[in-house]
Structures are given as structure tokens and as C-alpha cells.
Amino acid sequence: MTKLTDESSIPALLREMTVEEKIDLLIGRSSFSTAEMPKYGIPSLIYLDGATGVNMLQYVCELLAEEIRREKKEKKNEGQPDDGPADTGVESSNESGAGAMAFVKYIVSDTPLPETLPERFRELVLKLRPAVRALRPEGEEPGCFPPGMLLGAAWDPDVVYQVGEAVAREAMAYKIDVLLGTPNTNIQRDPKNGRVFESFSEDPYLSRRMAPAFSRGVQDQGMIADVKHFAANNQETLRAGIDEHIDERTLREIYLPGFEATVKEGKVQTVMSAYNSINGVPCAQNRWLLTEVLKEEWGFDGQVVSDWGAVYDQVEALNAGNDLDMPGPRGKDKLYQAVSDGTVSMERLDDAVSRMLNIVLKSPKFRGRTYQTIDTELSRNAAYRAASEGITLLKNDGLLPLKRGTKVALYGPLSQRFMDSGSGSAQVDTSKTTSLVTETARYTDAVLTDRMEPETEVVIITSGASGQEGSDRPAMDFDPADKELLQSALREAKEAGKKTVVILNVAGPVELEAFLEDIDALLCVFFPGMEGARAAADIMFGTVSPSGKLPITFPKKYRDTPTAFNFPGEYGHVNYGEGIFVGYRYYDFKGIEPLYPFGYGLSYSRFSIRDAVVQNVQKTYGNESSEPLRVTVTVKNEGNMKAKEVVQLYVHARKSTLLRPDKELKGFAKVELEPGEERKVTLELRPRDFASYDTRLHDWACEPGIYDLLIGNSSRNITAQAEVELTGADPYGLSLYTPISRIAAREDAVAVCEEILGSVFDREKLKSNVIYFGETPLGEYMERYVSGVDKSSDIWKESMAKIKEKLAMLPEY
Structure with missing residues (x-):
């Protein structure tokens, strides 16, 4: 019998395994584990969240499943009747462990059990506590790391990589094999999305720079990374089945780039298919998405694992390209039958099994765990660096930084402990944290709380807006108790003539205009992870200059947002009517002034960004070039403090066939400078950075013309500018897609039509139709209005091909 040893052993295994065994491998054994087959040397793997740290809630679910399996085995051995569900045939759709949520806190700590806890739960808690203690490497609890929004605010892929590295090492020590959501690279479409804090940005370019860094950081440690949720999983309301109506251009330009980069550059080994439907097809059952785009077009050779319970039809999902159906156990009879009757081919079944076996081969369980203990210092440093570089200063009327010894009063329960992350898959149950009370006391002996x-x-008032998996935020606002606290504390402070700092411990943007007049300094810490309070104190007292920049626009009010009319939809459908105009693209196009724009963030120093120079002396760039276009700017720290600035490059097309945003982020660099130091910063652009996706061409169109390169330190503060002429073939040159108004204006183009079609082509008729139908494509016009020829004949098809060829040869002017 063949054993799994390496990739070369897989073909023999596929020949020996039964259909039933193959299908067993493709459906979860339990909530977070896969099937094991000792006779083939195939171990069970643990798939668990996540990017913010080890999710103990999910782990408790897995331990609970193990305990139930053990009890069943004991009953079976003792000849007792089984009074519970069997390991197969039972449907399960629990993503994040909600079933265990009521008593998980008692399992992961020694908190006294309440008298009201049911006896069965009490028994399980007492049994599982030792299992949790045994699971902890050398007794260490997991760390909590900043989620995606704060990492996006850092604008530094190296920071993201370092967090990925630390998270992966801790997960490996906790015996996890596939670390889910590393990263979550969904776009921040709407600020009320309950999980908006998990992903990097409203901008696809920032997302695609950050996402592959996370997966590389994870996988370089020997852990298997996972990018989620593929694709356009942008709301929690009706998330299991919401049908999103999105055109392909919007998908390609906004919602897919982060995933594409994670696959191609990050070499991520698993991709999670999402709950939602896109244009009527559930993501886990969407062949265009999973097979045509992901596996064929992008060359993804890893495994597609469903979100937990996202497979609504097992046969359709497997045929579409979903390789692993999680969680389990669940019924398999439909798959057995589908393989038997040929609905699922053996080729597809073997492909999915091969992908599963390759994941096993790469897993820590199979290869050995490089890291079996937690490097506390490495984890703390990674969490601290991320927080210190992502925390964003939004307002400062000269109050910050505070002097050592400043007498401060801290208001709000969040001053004791920030919301380090949101709840659900991003939740980390741990006592590892920092407190603003304690951290502020490093700088002053005069610290009062709530008075x-x-x-x-x-x-100093800390006010929060929570975010969670499973439900969207009811409003773009603070949590009610926090809003009430903010109002009363600001009123009390102003009446007493005190200066105020407000700390935003928020899942996403909140409406702030009503409070701003009474706020002297505004510091957004987002959800900052376990070292957030330490970083916040260091920033407030000037040990660190803030360098975070907003990865998402803060609008003045929710009704200003591009999705205000289209979120979360109605009756199970949501229309992405804003198209490509997501975030700052929309505010720019509509001329709406946001409260704080995308890319904005203050520093304790001042920077100048000037003298943008295109390194090509001709200031031209070929639209098929394999070499980058380099743009250099001079950055100087004009202040008196060492600090960091983010140089941001936006591209503006002066003329475009397709409607385009006013500007699009296409480059950035974070640079640290000493006071008075000046440095040249070079940013690189490639043809794709000038392109738009054309749904008629089914390709990226890189149109020749003049492009402005806009450089500054936010989307609304451009301080340097250059231009470049893009040269090369024009995708909108003369063709069968060209409007007849352009054809009629070109004598040489009309002559081509006459030459090929002869008398059946009437130039006067063409010109008269221009008056009312000038935007009609030439090919469509030919089909409708040219008569006297059989349009289904080979002669007609050959004539159209010749016209297409000769039009393409005409000069462009």
C-alpha cells in the first residue's frame, strides 16, 4: 500500500484510493479539522483563524468535537447505544464557533463557573480546561495582533510581513496547519460593514501591495497561508447568500486585484471561497471565479477551501473548482452519486484530492513544526511596530505631543483596555494586552481615571465603535454608551477649561463633525492589537511621531458615501451601483469634501515633497514595456523631529475612452528622515498602472495619451506633479468596435469597407446613420444595416476579418 511521502507518491495514491476515501478527504472531519487516513500516511490538518492571532473560540470548538468523538468511541467500545449524531450525515455550518461562545471564556481561563451553567456545559468546561492548558506552548497564551485596517494605515508592506511572521510562528506553536484569513483582502466598500476592520483598504492598489506581504510572512515560517473571502464579501447582512450585482470591470479593477497579487506575488497556498453570490452564482459554486479566473488565468495551483458553510450545493461546488468543503461532518451521498453517474468527473475529483494532498505535504503537521514555543519578544515587537506606524493623528491644535509630567485624566472603560480587535473570526481570547492607564503612567505620575x-x-477620552462578524454596524457612529460618554466628558472638560484628546478605538469611520470643535487633538488607533496602548502613549508623549495614513476615507456623514443608497441591499440583492467609484474615487468625482481624505494623517514634523521628475528624458513610456517607468521626487523633513512620511503617487488620465476616476493610487513609499534631512524617493509604474479593464475587449486596455503623475501625502494634498506620454498600440484604434462616427470621419476607413464589401456597402447610408446612431460599433452596424449578403456565410465572416485586419493597419491620428 502506498504511503504519502512526497509529490511523486500522489499518482499512486490516486490509483489506490476508493471514491469514498477521496470524497472523505474533501469534506471536513469536524469544525476545523480534515479527515485522517493513517493507512495512507495522511494526517488530519487543523484549519483555524487567523490574521490577528490564534482564535481560541474556534479551537474550543475543535477540542469539543474531539471530546465528543472520544465519548462516542467509549460508548461504542462499551456497547452502549449512541444517543448523538454520527460523524457523517450531519450538516454543519458553524464558521466561527458561535455554539461554544456562551462558555468559551470559562474554558480558556479559571473564571469561576456560574451556578446557572447547565450541568452538561459544566462537565465539558471541566474536561476541556486541561486540554486548553496542554495546548498552550509552555503555558503561553496567544498574542493579539492588529487587524487589516490598522495595517493598511501603516502603508508599509514590511510591517505587514513582520506581523504575518509573528502570527504564523504562534499558530505553529499552537499546532495549527492552515492559518485562515492571512490575509483578508476584501475591499472596504462601506464603512458600516461589520468586518470592515479586518481588511486593508478601500483602495485596490494599497490592498494589493499589503496582501501578498502578509501571506509571504506567514508561509516563510513553514505555515500555510489562506486569503479570504474570494470574492467581494463586503457585508454581513444576509452574508450567506446575498446576491451582489457587480459588473466585470468593477470586479477586475476594484475587488480582485488584492487576491490576484496574493496568488501571483504572495504565492498563497489556499484561497477561501466566500458566502455571497456574484451575479446570481454563489462564490463557492462559481466556475468562472474559481476555475477560469483563479486557477486558469492566474495559474493558482493551491487549494480552494470554502468559507464555513458556504457550499450550498456540494456537486456544483466541486465542479466549479471548490476543493475542500468545510466544516464537517456533513453528508456525502450526493457526491458519491455524482461521481458514480459522471456528473463529477474522476479527473475533477482527482484534481481536488491532489490539491488536498499537496497541502498536507506542505503542512507543519507533515513537515515538522519549526516553532514549538512562542517568542514573546518577537510577537510584542511586531504588534508594537504595526500599532506605532498605523495609529493616525487626525487633528492636532498644537496640544500633542504632551510633555512628560502632564497631569491627565483618562475617561472611559476603553482606557483600561482597548478593543484590541473585533469579534468573530478575528477574535483573540487572551490576557495579553496593554492598558492606557498603565502606559500613560510611564510618562506622568498624575493619572486620574473617569474624573x-x-x-x-x-x-483624554477613549471612545469606541465595535465591529463584529455576523452583523453590520447599525450606523456610522460610536457605540451608544461610548457616544454618551464622549458627549458628557467633552462637556465637562470644556466647562472646566481643560484641553482634550479623543482617542478613536473604532472598527471604521464614525461621524465626528458634531464633536470636532471641542476636540484639541484626535488620534485614531483603530483596533490596535495587544500593544496598542503602549504605542498610543508613546505617540501622545512624543517618543514616536505618528506616521499612519488613512486607508479609508472618513466622510462627514454616512449619506455622503458612495454606497449609501446601495448597502446592504433589499430582499437578498445588492446593486454595486457605484461601480469603480469606491471610496476617494467617488468623493473626487462628485466633488464631495470628506472630513478626512484617503491617505491623510498628521505628523509632529513637517515635510516637503517637490521636484517630480520622470527619469525617461523623453517623458514617454511604452504601453507594452517590460521595464518600469521610474518617477523621482525630493522629500525633506522641514521640522525638528525625526519622523516618517508616506509619499503617494496618483495617476490621472487627461483623456480616456472609458470613464475613469479623477485619480488613482498607483505608487507609495514610506520614508524616515532626520530633522533637515532630504532624500530622493523613486517610485515605479508599469503599463498595468495606466490601464482600465474593458469588458468588450475582455482585457486590460492601456490607452496611449498624456497622463499626469500627481504626488503628495494624501489624495487631497498634491504637492508635486509630472506628466508622461504613454505610447504604443491603441486598443481603441480603428476596428470593428469603433463607433461609426469615427469611421465616417476617416476617408481611408470608409475606403477599406468599400474595398472589401464592394457595392453592398453604402457610404452615404453610413454617414446618414451617424446623425442618430453615431456611437454604434462598426461591426454591429454592418450586421444590422448592410443588406444583400448572407451574414451566416463564410464569405461574410472572411470579409469582416479582412476589414478588421486592414483597419488595424491604418495610421493613428
Whole structure:
């Protein structure tokens, strides 16, 4: 009998395994584990979240499943009747472990059990506590790392890589094999999305720079990374089946680039298919998405694993390209029958099994765990660096940085412990955290909580807006209790003549205009992970200059947002009516002034960004060039403090066939400078950075013309500018797609039509039709209005091919 040893052993295994055994491998054994087959040397793998740290809630679910399996085995051995569900045939759709949520806190700690806890739960808690203690490497709890929005605010792929590295090492020590959601690279379409905090940005370019860095950081440690949720999983309301109506251009330009980069550049080994439907087809059952785009077009050779419960039809999902159906156990009879009757081919079945076996071969379980203990210092450093570089200063009327010894009063329960992350898959149950009370005390002996005295100089109020898996935020606002606290604390501070700092511990943007007049300094910490309070204190007292930049626009009010009319939809459908005009693209196009624009963030220093120069002296760039276009700017720290600035490059097309945003982010670099230091920063552009996706051409169209290169430190603060002429073939040159108005205006183009079609082509008729139908494509016009020829004949098809060829040869002017 063949054993799994390496990739060369897979063909023999496929010949020996039964259909039933193959299908067993493609459906989860339990909530977070896969089937094991000792006779073939195939171990069970643990698939668990996540990007913010080890999700103990999910782990408890897995331990619970193991305990139930053990009890069943004991009953079977003792000849007792089985009074529970069998390991197969039972449907399960629990993603994040909600079934265990009620008592998980008692399992992962020694919190006294309440008298009201049911006896069965009490028994399980007492049994599982030792299992949790045994699971912890050398007794270490997991760390909590900043989620995607804060990482996006850092604008530094190296920061993201370092977090991925630390998260992966901890997960490996916790015996996890596939680390889910590393990363979540969905776009921040709407600020009310309950999970908006998990992903990097509203911008696809920022997302596609950050996402592959995370997966590389994870996989370079020997862990298997997973990118989710493929694709356009942008709301929690009706998430299991919401049908999103999205045109292909919007998908290609906005919602897919982060995934594409994670596959091609990050070499991610698993991709999670999403709950939602796109244009009527569930993602886990969408062959165009999973096979044609992901596997064939992008060359993805890894495994597609469903989101937990996202496979609504097992046969359709397997045929579409979904390789692993999670969680289990669930029925398999439909798959057995589908293979038997040929609905699922043996070729497709073997492909999915091969992908599963390749994941096993690459897993820590199979290859050995390089990291079996937690490097606390490495984890703390990664979490701290991310927080210190992502925390964003939004307002400062000269109050910050505070002097050592400043007498402060801290208001709000979040001052004791920030919301380090959101709940659900991003939840990390751990005592590892930092407190603003403790961290502020490193700088001053005068720290009061929830009260002030006449000697108090500055009131620091932390106000929160929670985010969670499973439900969207009811409004773009603070949580009710936090809003009430903010209002009362600001009123009390102003009446006492105190200066105020407000700390935003938020899942996403909140409406702030009503409070701004009473706020002297506004610091957004997002969800900052376990080292967030330390980083916040270091920033407030000037040990670190803030360098975060907003990865998402803060609008003045929710009704200004591009999705206000189309979120979360109605009756199970949502229309992505804003198209490619997501985030700042929309505010720019509509002329709406946001409260704080995309890319914005203050520093304690001042920077100049000037003298943009295109390195090509001709200031031209070929639209099929394999070499990058390099643009250089001079950056100088004009202040008196060492600090970092983010240089941002946006591209503007002066003329475009397709409707385009006013500007699009296409390059950035974070640079650290000493006071007075000046440095040249070079940014690189490639043809794709000038292109739009054309649904008629079914390809990226890189149109020749003049492009402005706009450089600054936010989307609304451009301080340097250059231009470049893009040269090369024009995708909108003369063709069968060209409007007849352009054809009629070109004598040489009309002559081509006459030459090929002869008398059946009437130039006067063409010109008269231009008056009312000038935008009609030439090919469509020919089909409708040219008569006297059989349009189904080979002669007609050959004539159209000749016209296409000769039009393409005509000069462009």
C-alpha cells in the first residue's frame, strides 16, 4: 500500500484510493479539522483563524468535537447505544464557533463557573480546561495582533510581513496547519460593514501591495497561508447568500486585484471561497471565479477551501473548482452519486484530492513544526511596530505631543483596555494586552481615571465603535454608551477649561463633525492589537511621531458615501451601483469634501515633497514595456523631529475612452528622515498602472495619451506633479468596435469597407446613420444595416476579418 511521502507518491495514491476515501478527504472531519487516513500516511490538518492571532473560540470548538468523538468511541467500545449524531450525515455550518461562545471564556481561563451553567456545559468546561492548558506552548497564551485596517494605515508592506511572521510562528506553536484569513483582502466598500476592520483598504492598489506581504510572512515560517473571502464579501447582512450585482470591470479593477497579487506575488497556498453570490452564482459554486479566473488565468495551483458553510450545493461546488468543503461532518451521498453517474468527473475529483494532498505535504503537521514555543519578544515587537506606524493623528491644535509630567485624566472603560480587535473570526481570547492607564503612567505620575481635578491639564477620552462578524454596524457612529460618554466628558472638560484628546478605538469611520470643535487633538488607533496602548502613549508623549495614513476615507456623514443608497441591499440583492467609484474615487468625482481624505494623517514634523521628475528624458513610456517607468521626487523633513512620511503617487488620465476616476493610487513609499534631512524617493509604474479593464475587449486596455503623475501625502494634498506620454498600440484604434462616427470621419476607413464589401456597402447610408446612431460599433452596424449578403456565410465572416485586419493597419491620428 502506498504511503504519502512526497509529490511523486500522489499518482499512486490516486490509483489506490476508493471514491469514498477521496470524497472523505474533501469534506471536513469536524469544525476545523480534515479527515485522517493513517493507512495512507495522511494526517488530519487543523484549519483555524487567523490574521490577528490564534482564535481560541474556534479551537474550543475543535477540542469539543474531539471530546465528543472520544465519548462516542467509549460508548461504542462499551456497547452502549449512541444517543448523538454520527460523524457523517450531519450538516454543519458553524464558521466561527458561535455554539461554544456562551462558555468559551470559562474554558480558556479559571473564571469561576456560574451556578446557572447547565450541568452538561459544566462537565465539558471541566474536561476541556486541561486540554486548553496542554495546548498552550509552555503555558503561553496567544498574542493579539492588529487587524487589516490598522495595517493598511501603516502603508508599509514590511510591517505587514513582520506581523504575518509573528502570527504564523504562534499558530505553529499552537499546532495549527492552515492559518485562515492571512490575509483578508476584501475591499472596504462601506464603512458600516461589520468586518470592515479586518481588511486593508478601500483602495485596490494599497490592498494589493499589503496582501501578498502578509501571506509571504506567514508561509516563510513553514505555515500555510489562506486569503479570504474570494470574492467581494463586503457585508454581513444576509452574508450567506446575498446576491451582489457587480459588473466585470468593477470586479477586475476594484475587488480582485488584492487576491490576484496574493496568488501571483504572495504565492498563497489556499484561497477561501466566500458566502455571497456574484451575479446570481454563489462564490463557492462559481466556475468562472474559481476555475477560469483563479486557477486558469492566474495559474493558482493551491487549494480552494470554502468559507464555513458556504457550499450550498456540494456537486456544483466541486465542479466549479471548490476543493475542500468545510466544516464537517456533513453528508456525502450526493457526491458519491455524482461521481458514480459522471456528473463529477474522476479527473475533477482527482484534481481536488491532489490539491488536498499537496497541502498536507506542505503542512507543519507533515513537515515538522519549526516553532514549538512562542517568542514573546518577537510577537510584542511586531504588534508594537504595526500599532506605532498605523495609529493616525487626525487633528492636532498644537496640544500633542504632551510633555512628560502632564497631569491627565483618562475617561472611559476603553482606557483600561482597548478593543484590541473585533469579534468573530478575528477574535483573540487572551490576557495579553496593554492598558492606557498603565502606559500613560510611564510618562506622568498624575493619572486620574473617569474624573478630573482642578490641577488636571488634559482630558483624554477613549471612545469606541465595535465591529463584529455576523452583523453590520447599525450606523456610522460610536457605540451608544461610548457616544454618551464622549458627549458628557467633552462637556465637562470644556466647562472646566481643560484641553482634550479623543482617542478613536473604532472598527471604521464614525461621524465626528458634531464633536470636532471641542476636540484639541484626535488620534485614531483603530483596533490596535495587544500593544496598542503602549504605542498610543508613546505617540501622545512624543517618543514616536505618528506616521499612519488613512486607508479609508472618513466622510462627514454616512449619506455622503458612495454606497449609501446601495448597502446592504433589499430582499437578498445588492446593486454595486457605484461601480469603480469606491471610496476617494467617488468623493473626487462628485466633488464631495470628506472630513478626512484617503491617505491623510498628521505628523509632529513637517515635510516637503517637490521636484517630480520622470527619469525617461523623453517623458514617454511604452504601453507594452517590460521595464518600469521610474518617477523621482525630493522629500525633506522641514521640522525638528525625526519622523516618517508616506509619499503617494496618483495617476490621472487627461483623456480616456472609458470613464475613469479623477485619480488613482498607483505608487507609495514610506520614508524616515532626520530633522533637515532630504532624500530622493523613486517610485515605479508599469503599463498595468495606466490601464482600465474593458469588458468588450475582455482585457486590460492601456490607452496611449498624456497622463499626469500627481504626488503628495494624501489624495487631497498634491504637492508635486509630472506628466508622461504613454505610447504604443491603441486598443481603441480603428476596428470593428469603433463607433461609426469615427469611421465616417476617416476617408481611408470608409475606403477599406468599400474595398472589401464592394457595392453592398453604402457610404452615404453610413454617414446618414451617424446623425442618430453615431456611437454604434462598426461591426454591429454592418450586421444590422448592410443588406444583400448572407451574414451566416463564410464569405461574410472572411470579409469582416479582412476589414478588421486592414483597419488595424491604418495610421493613428
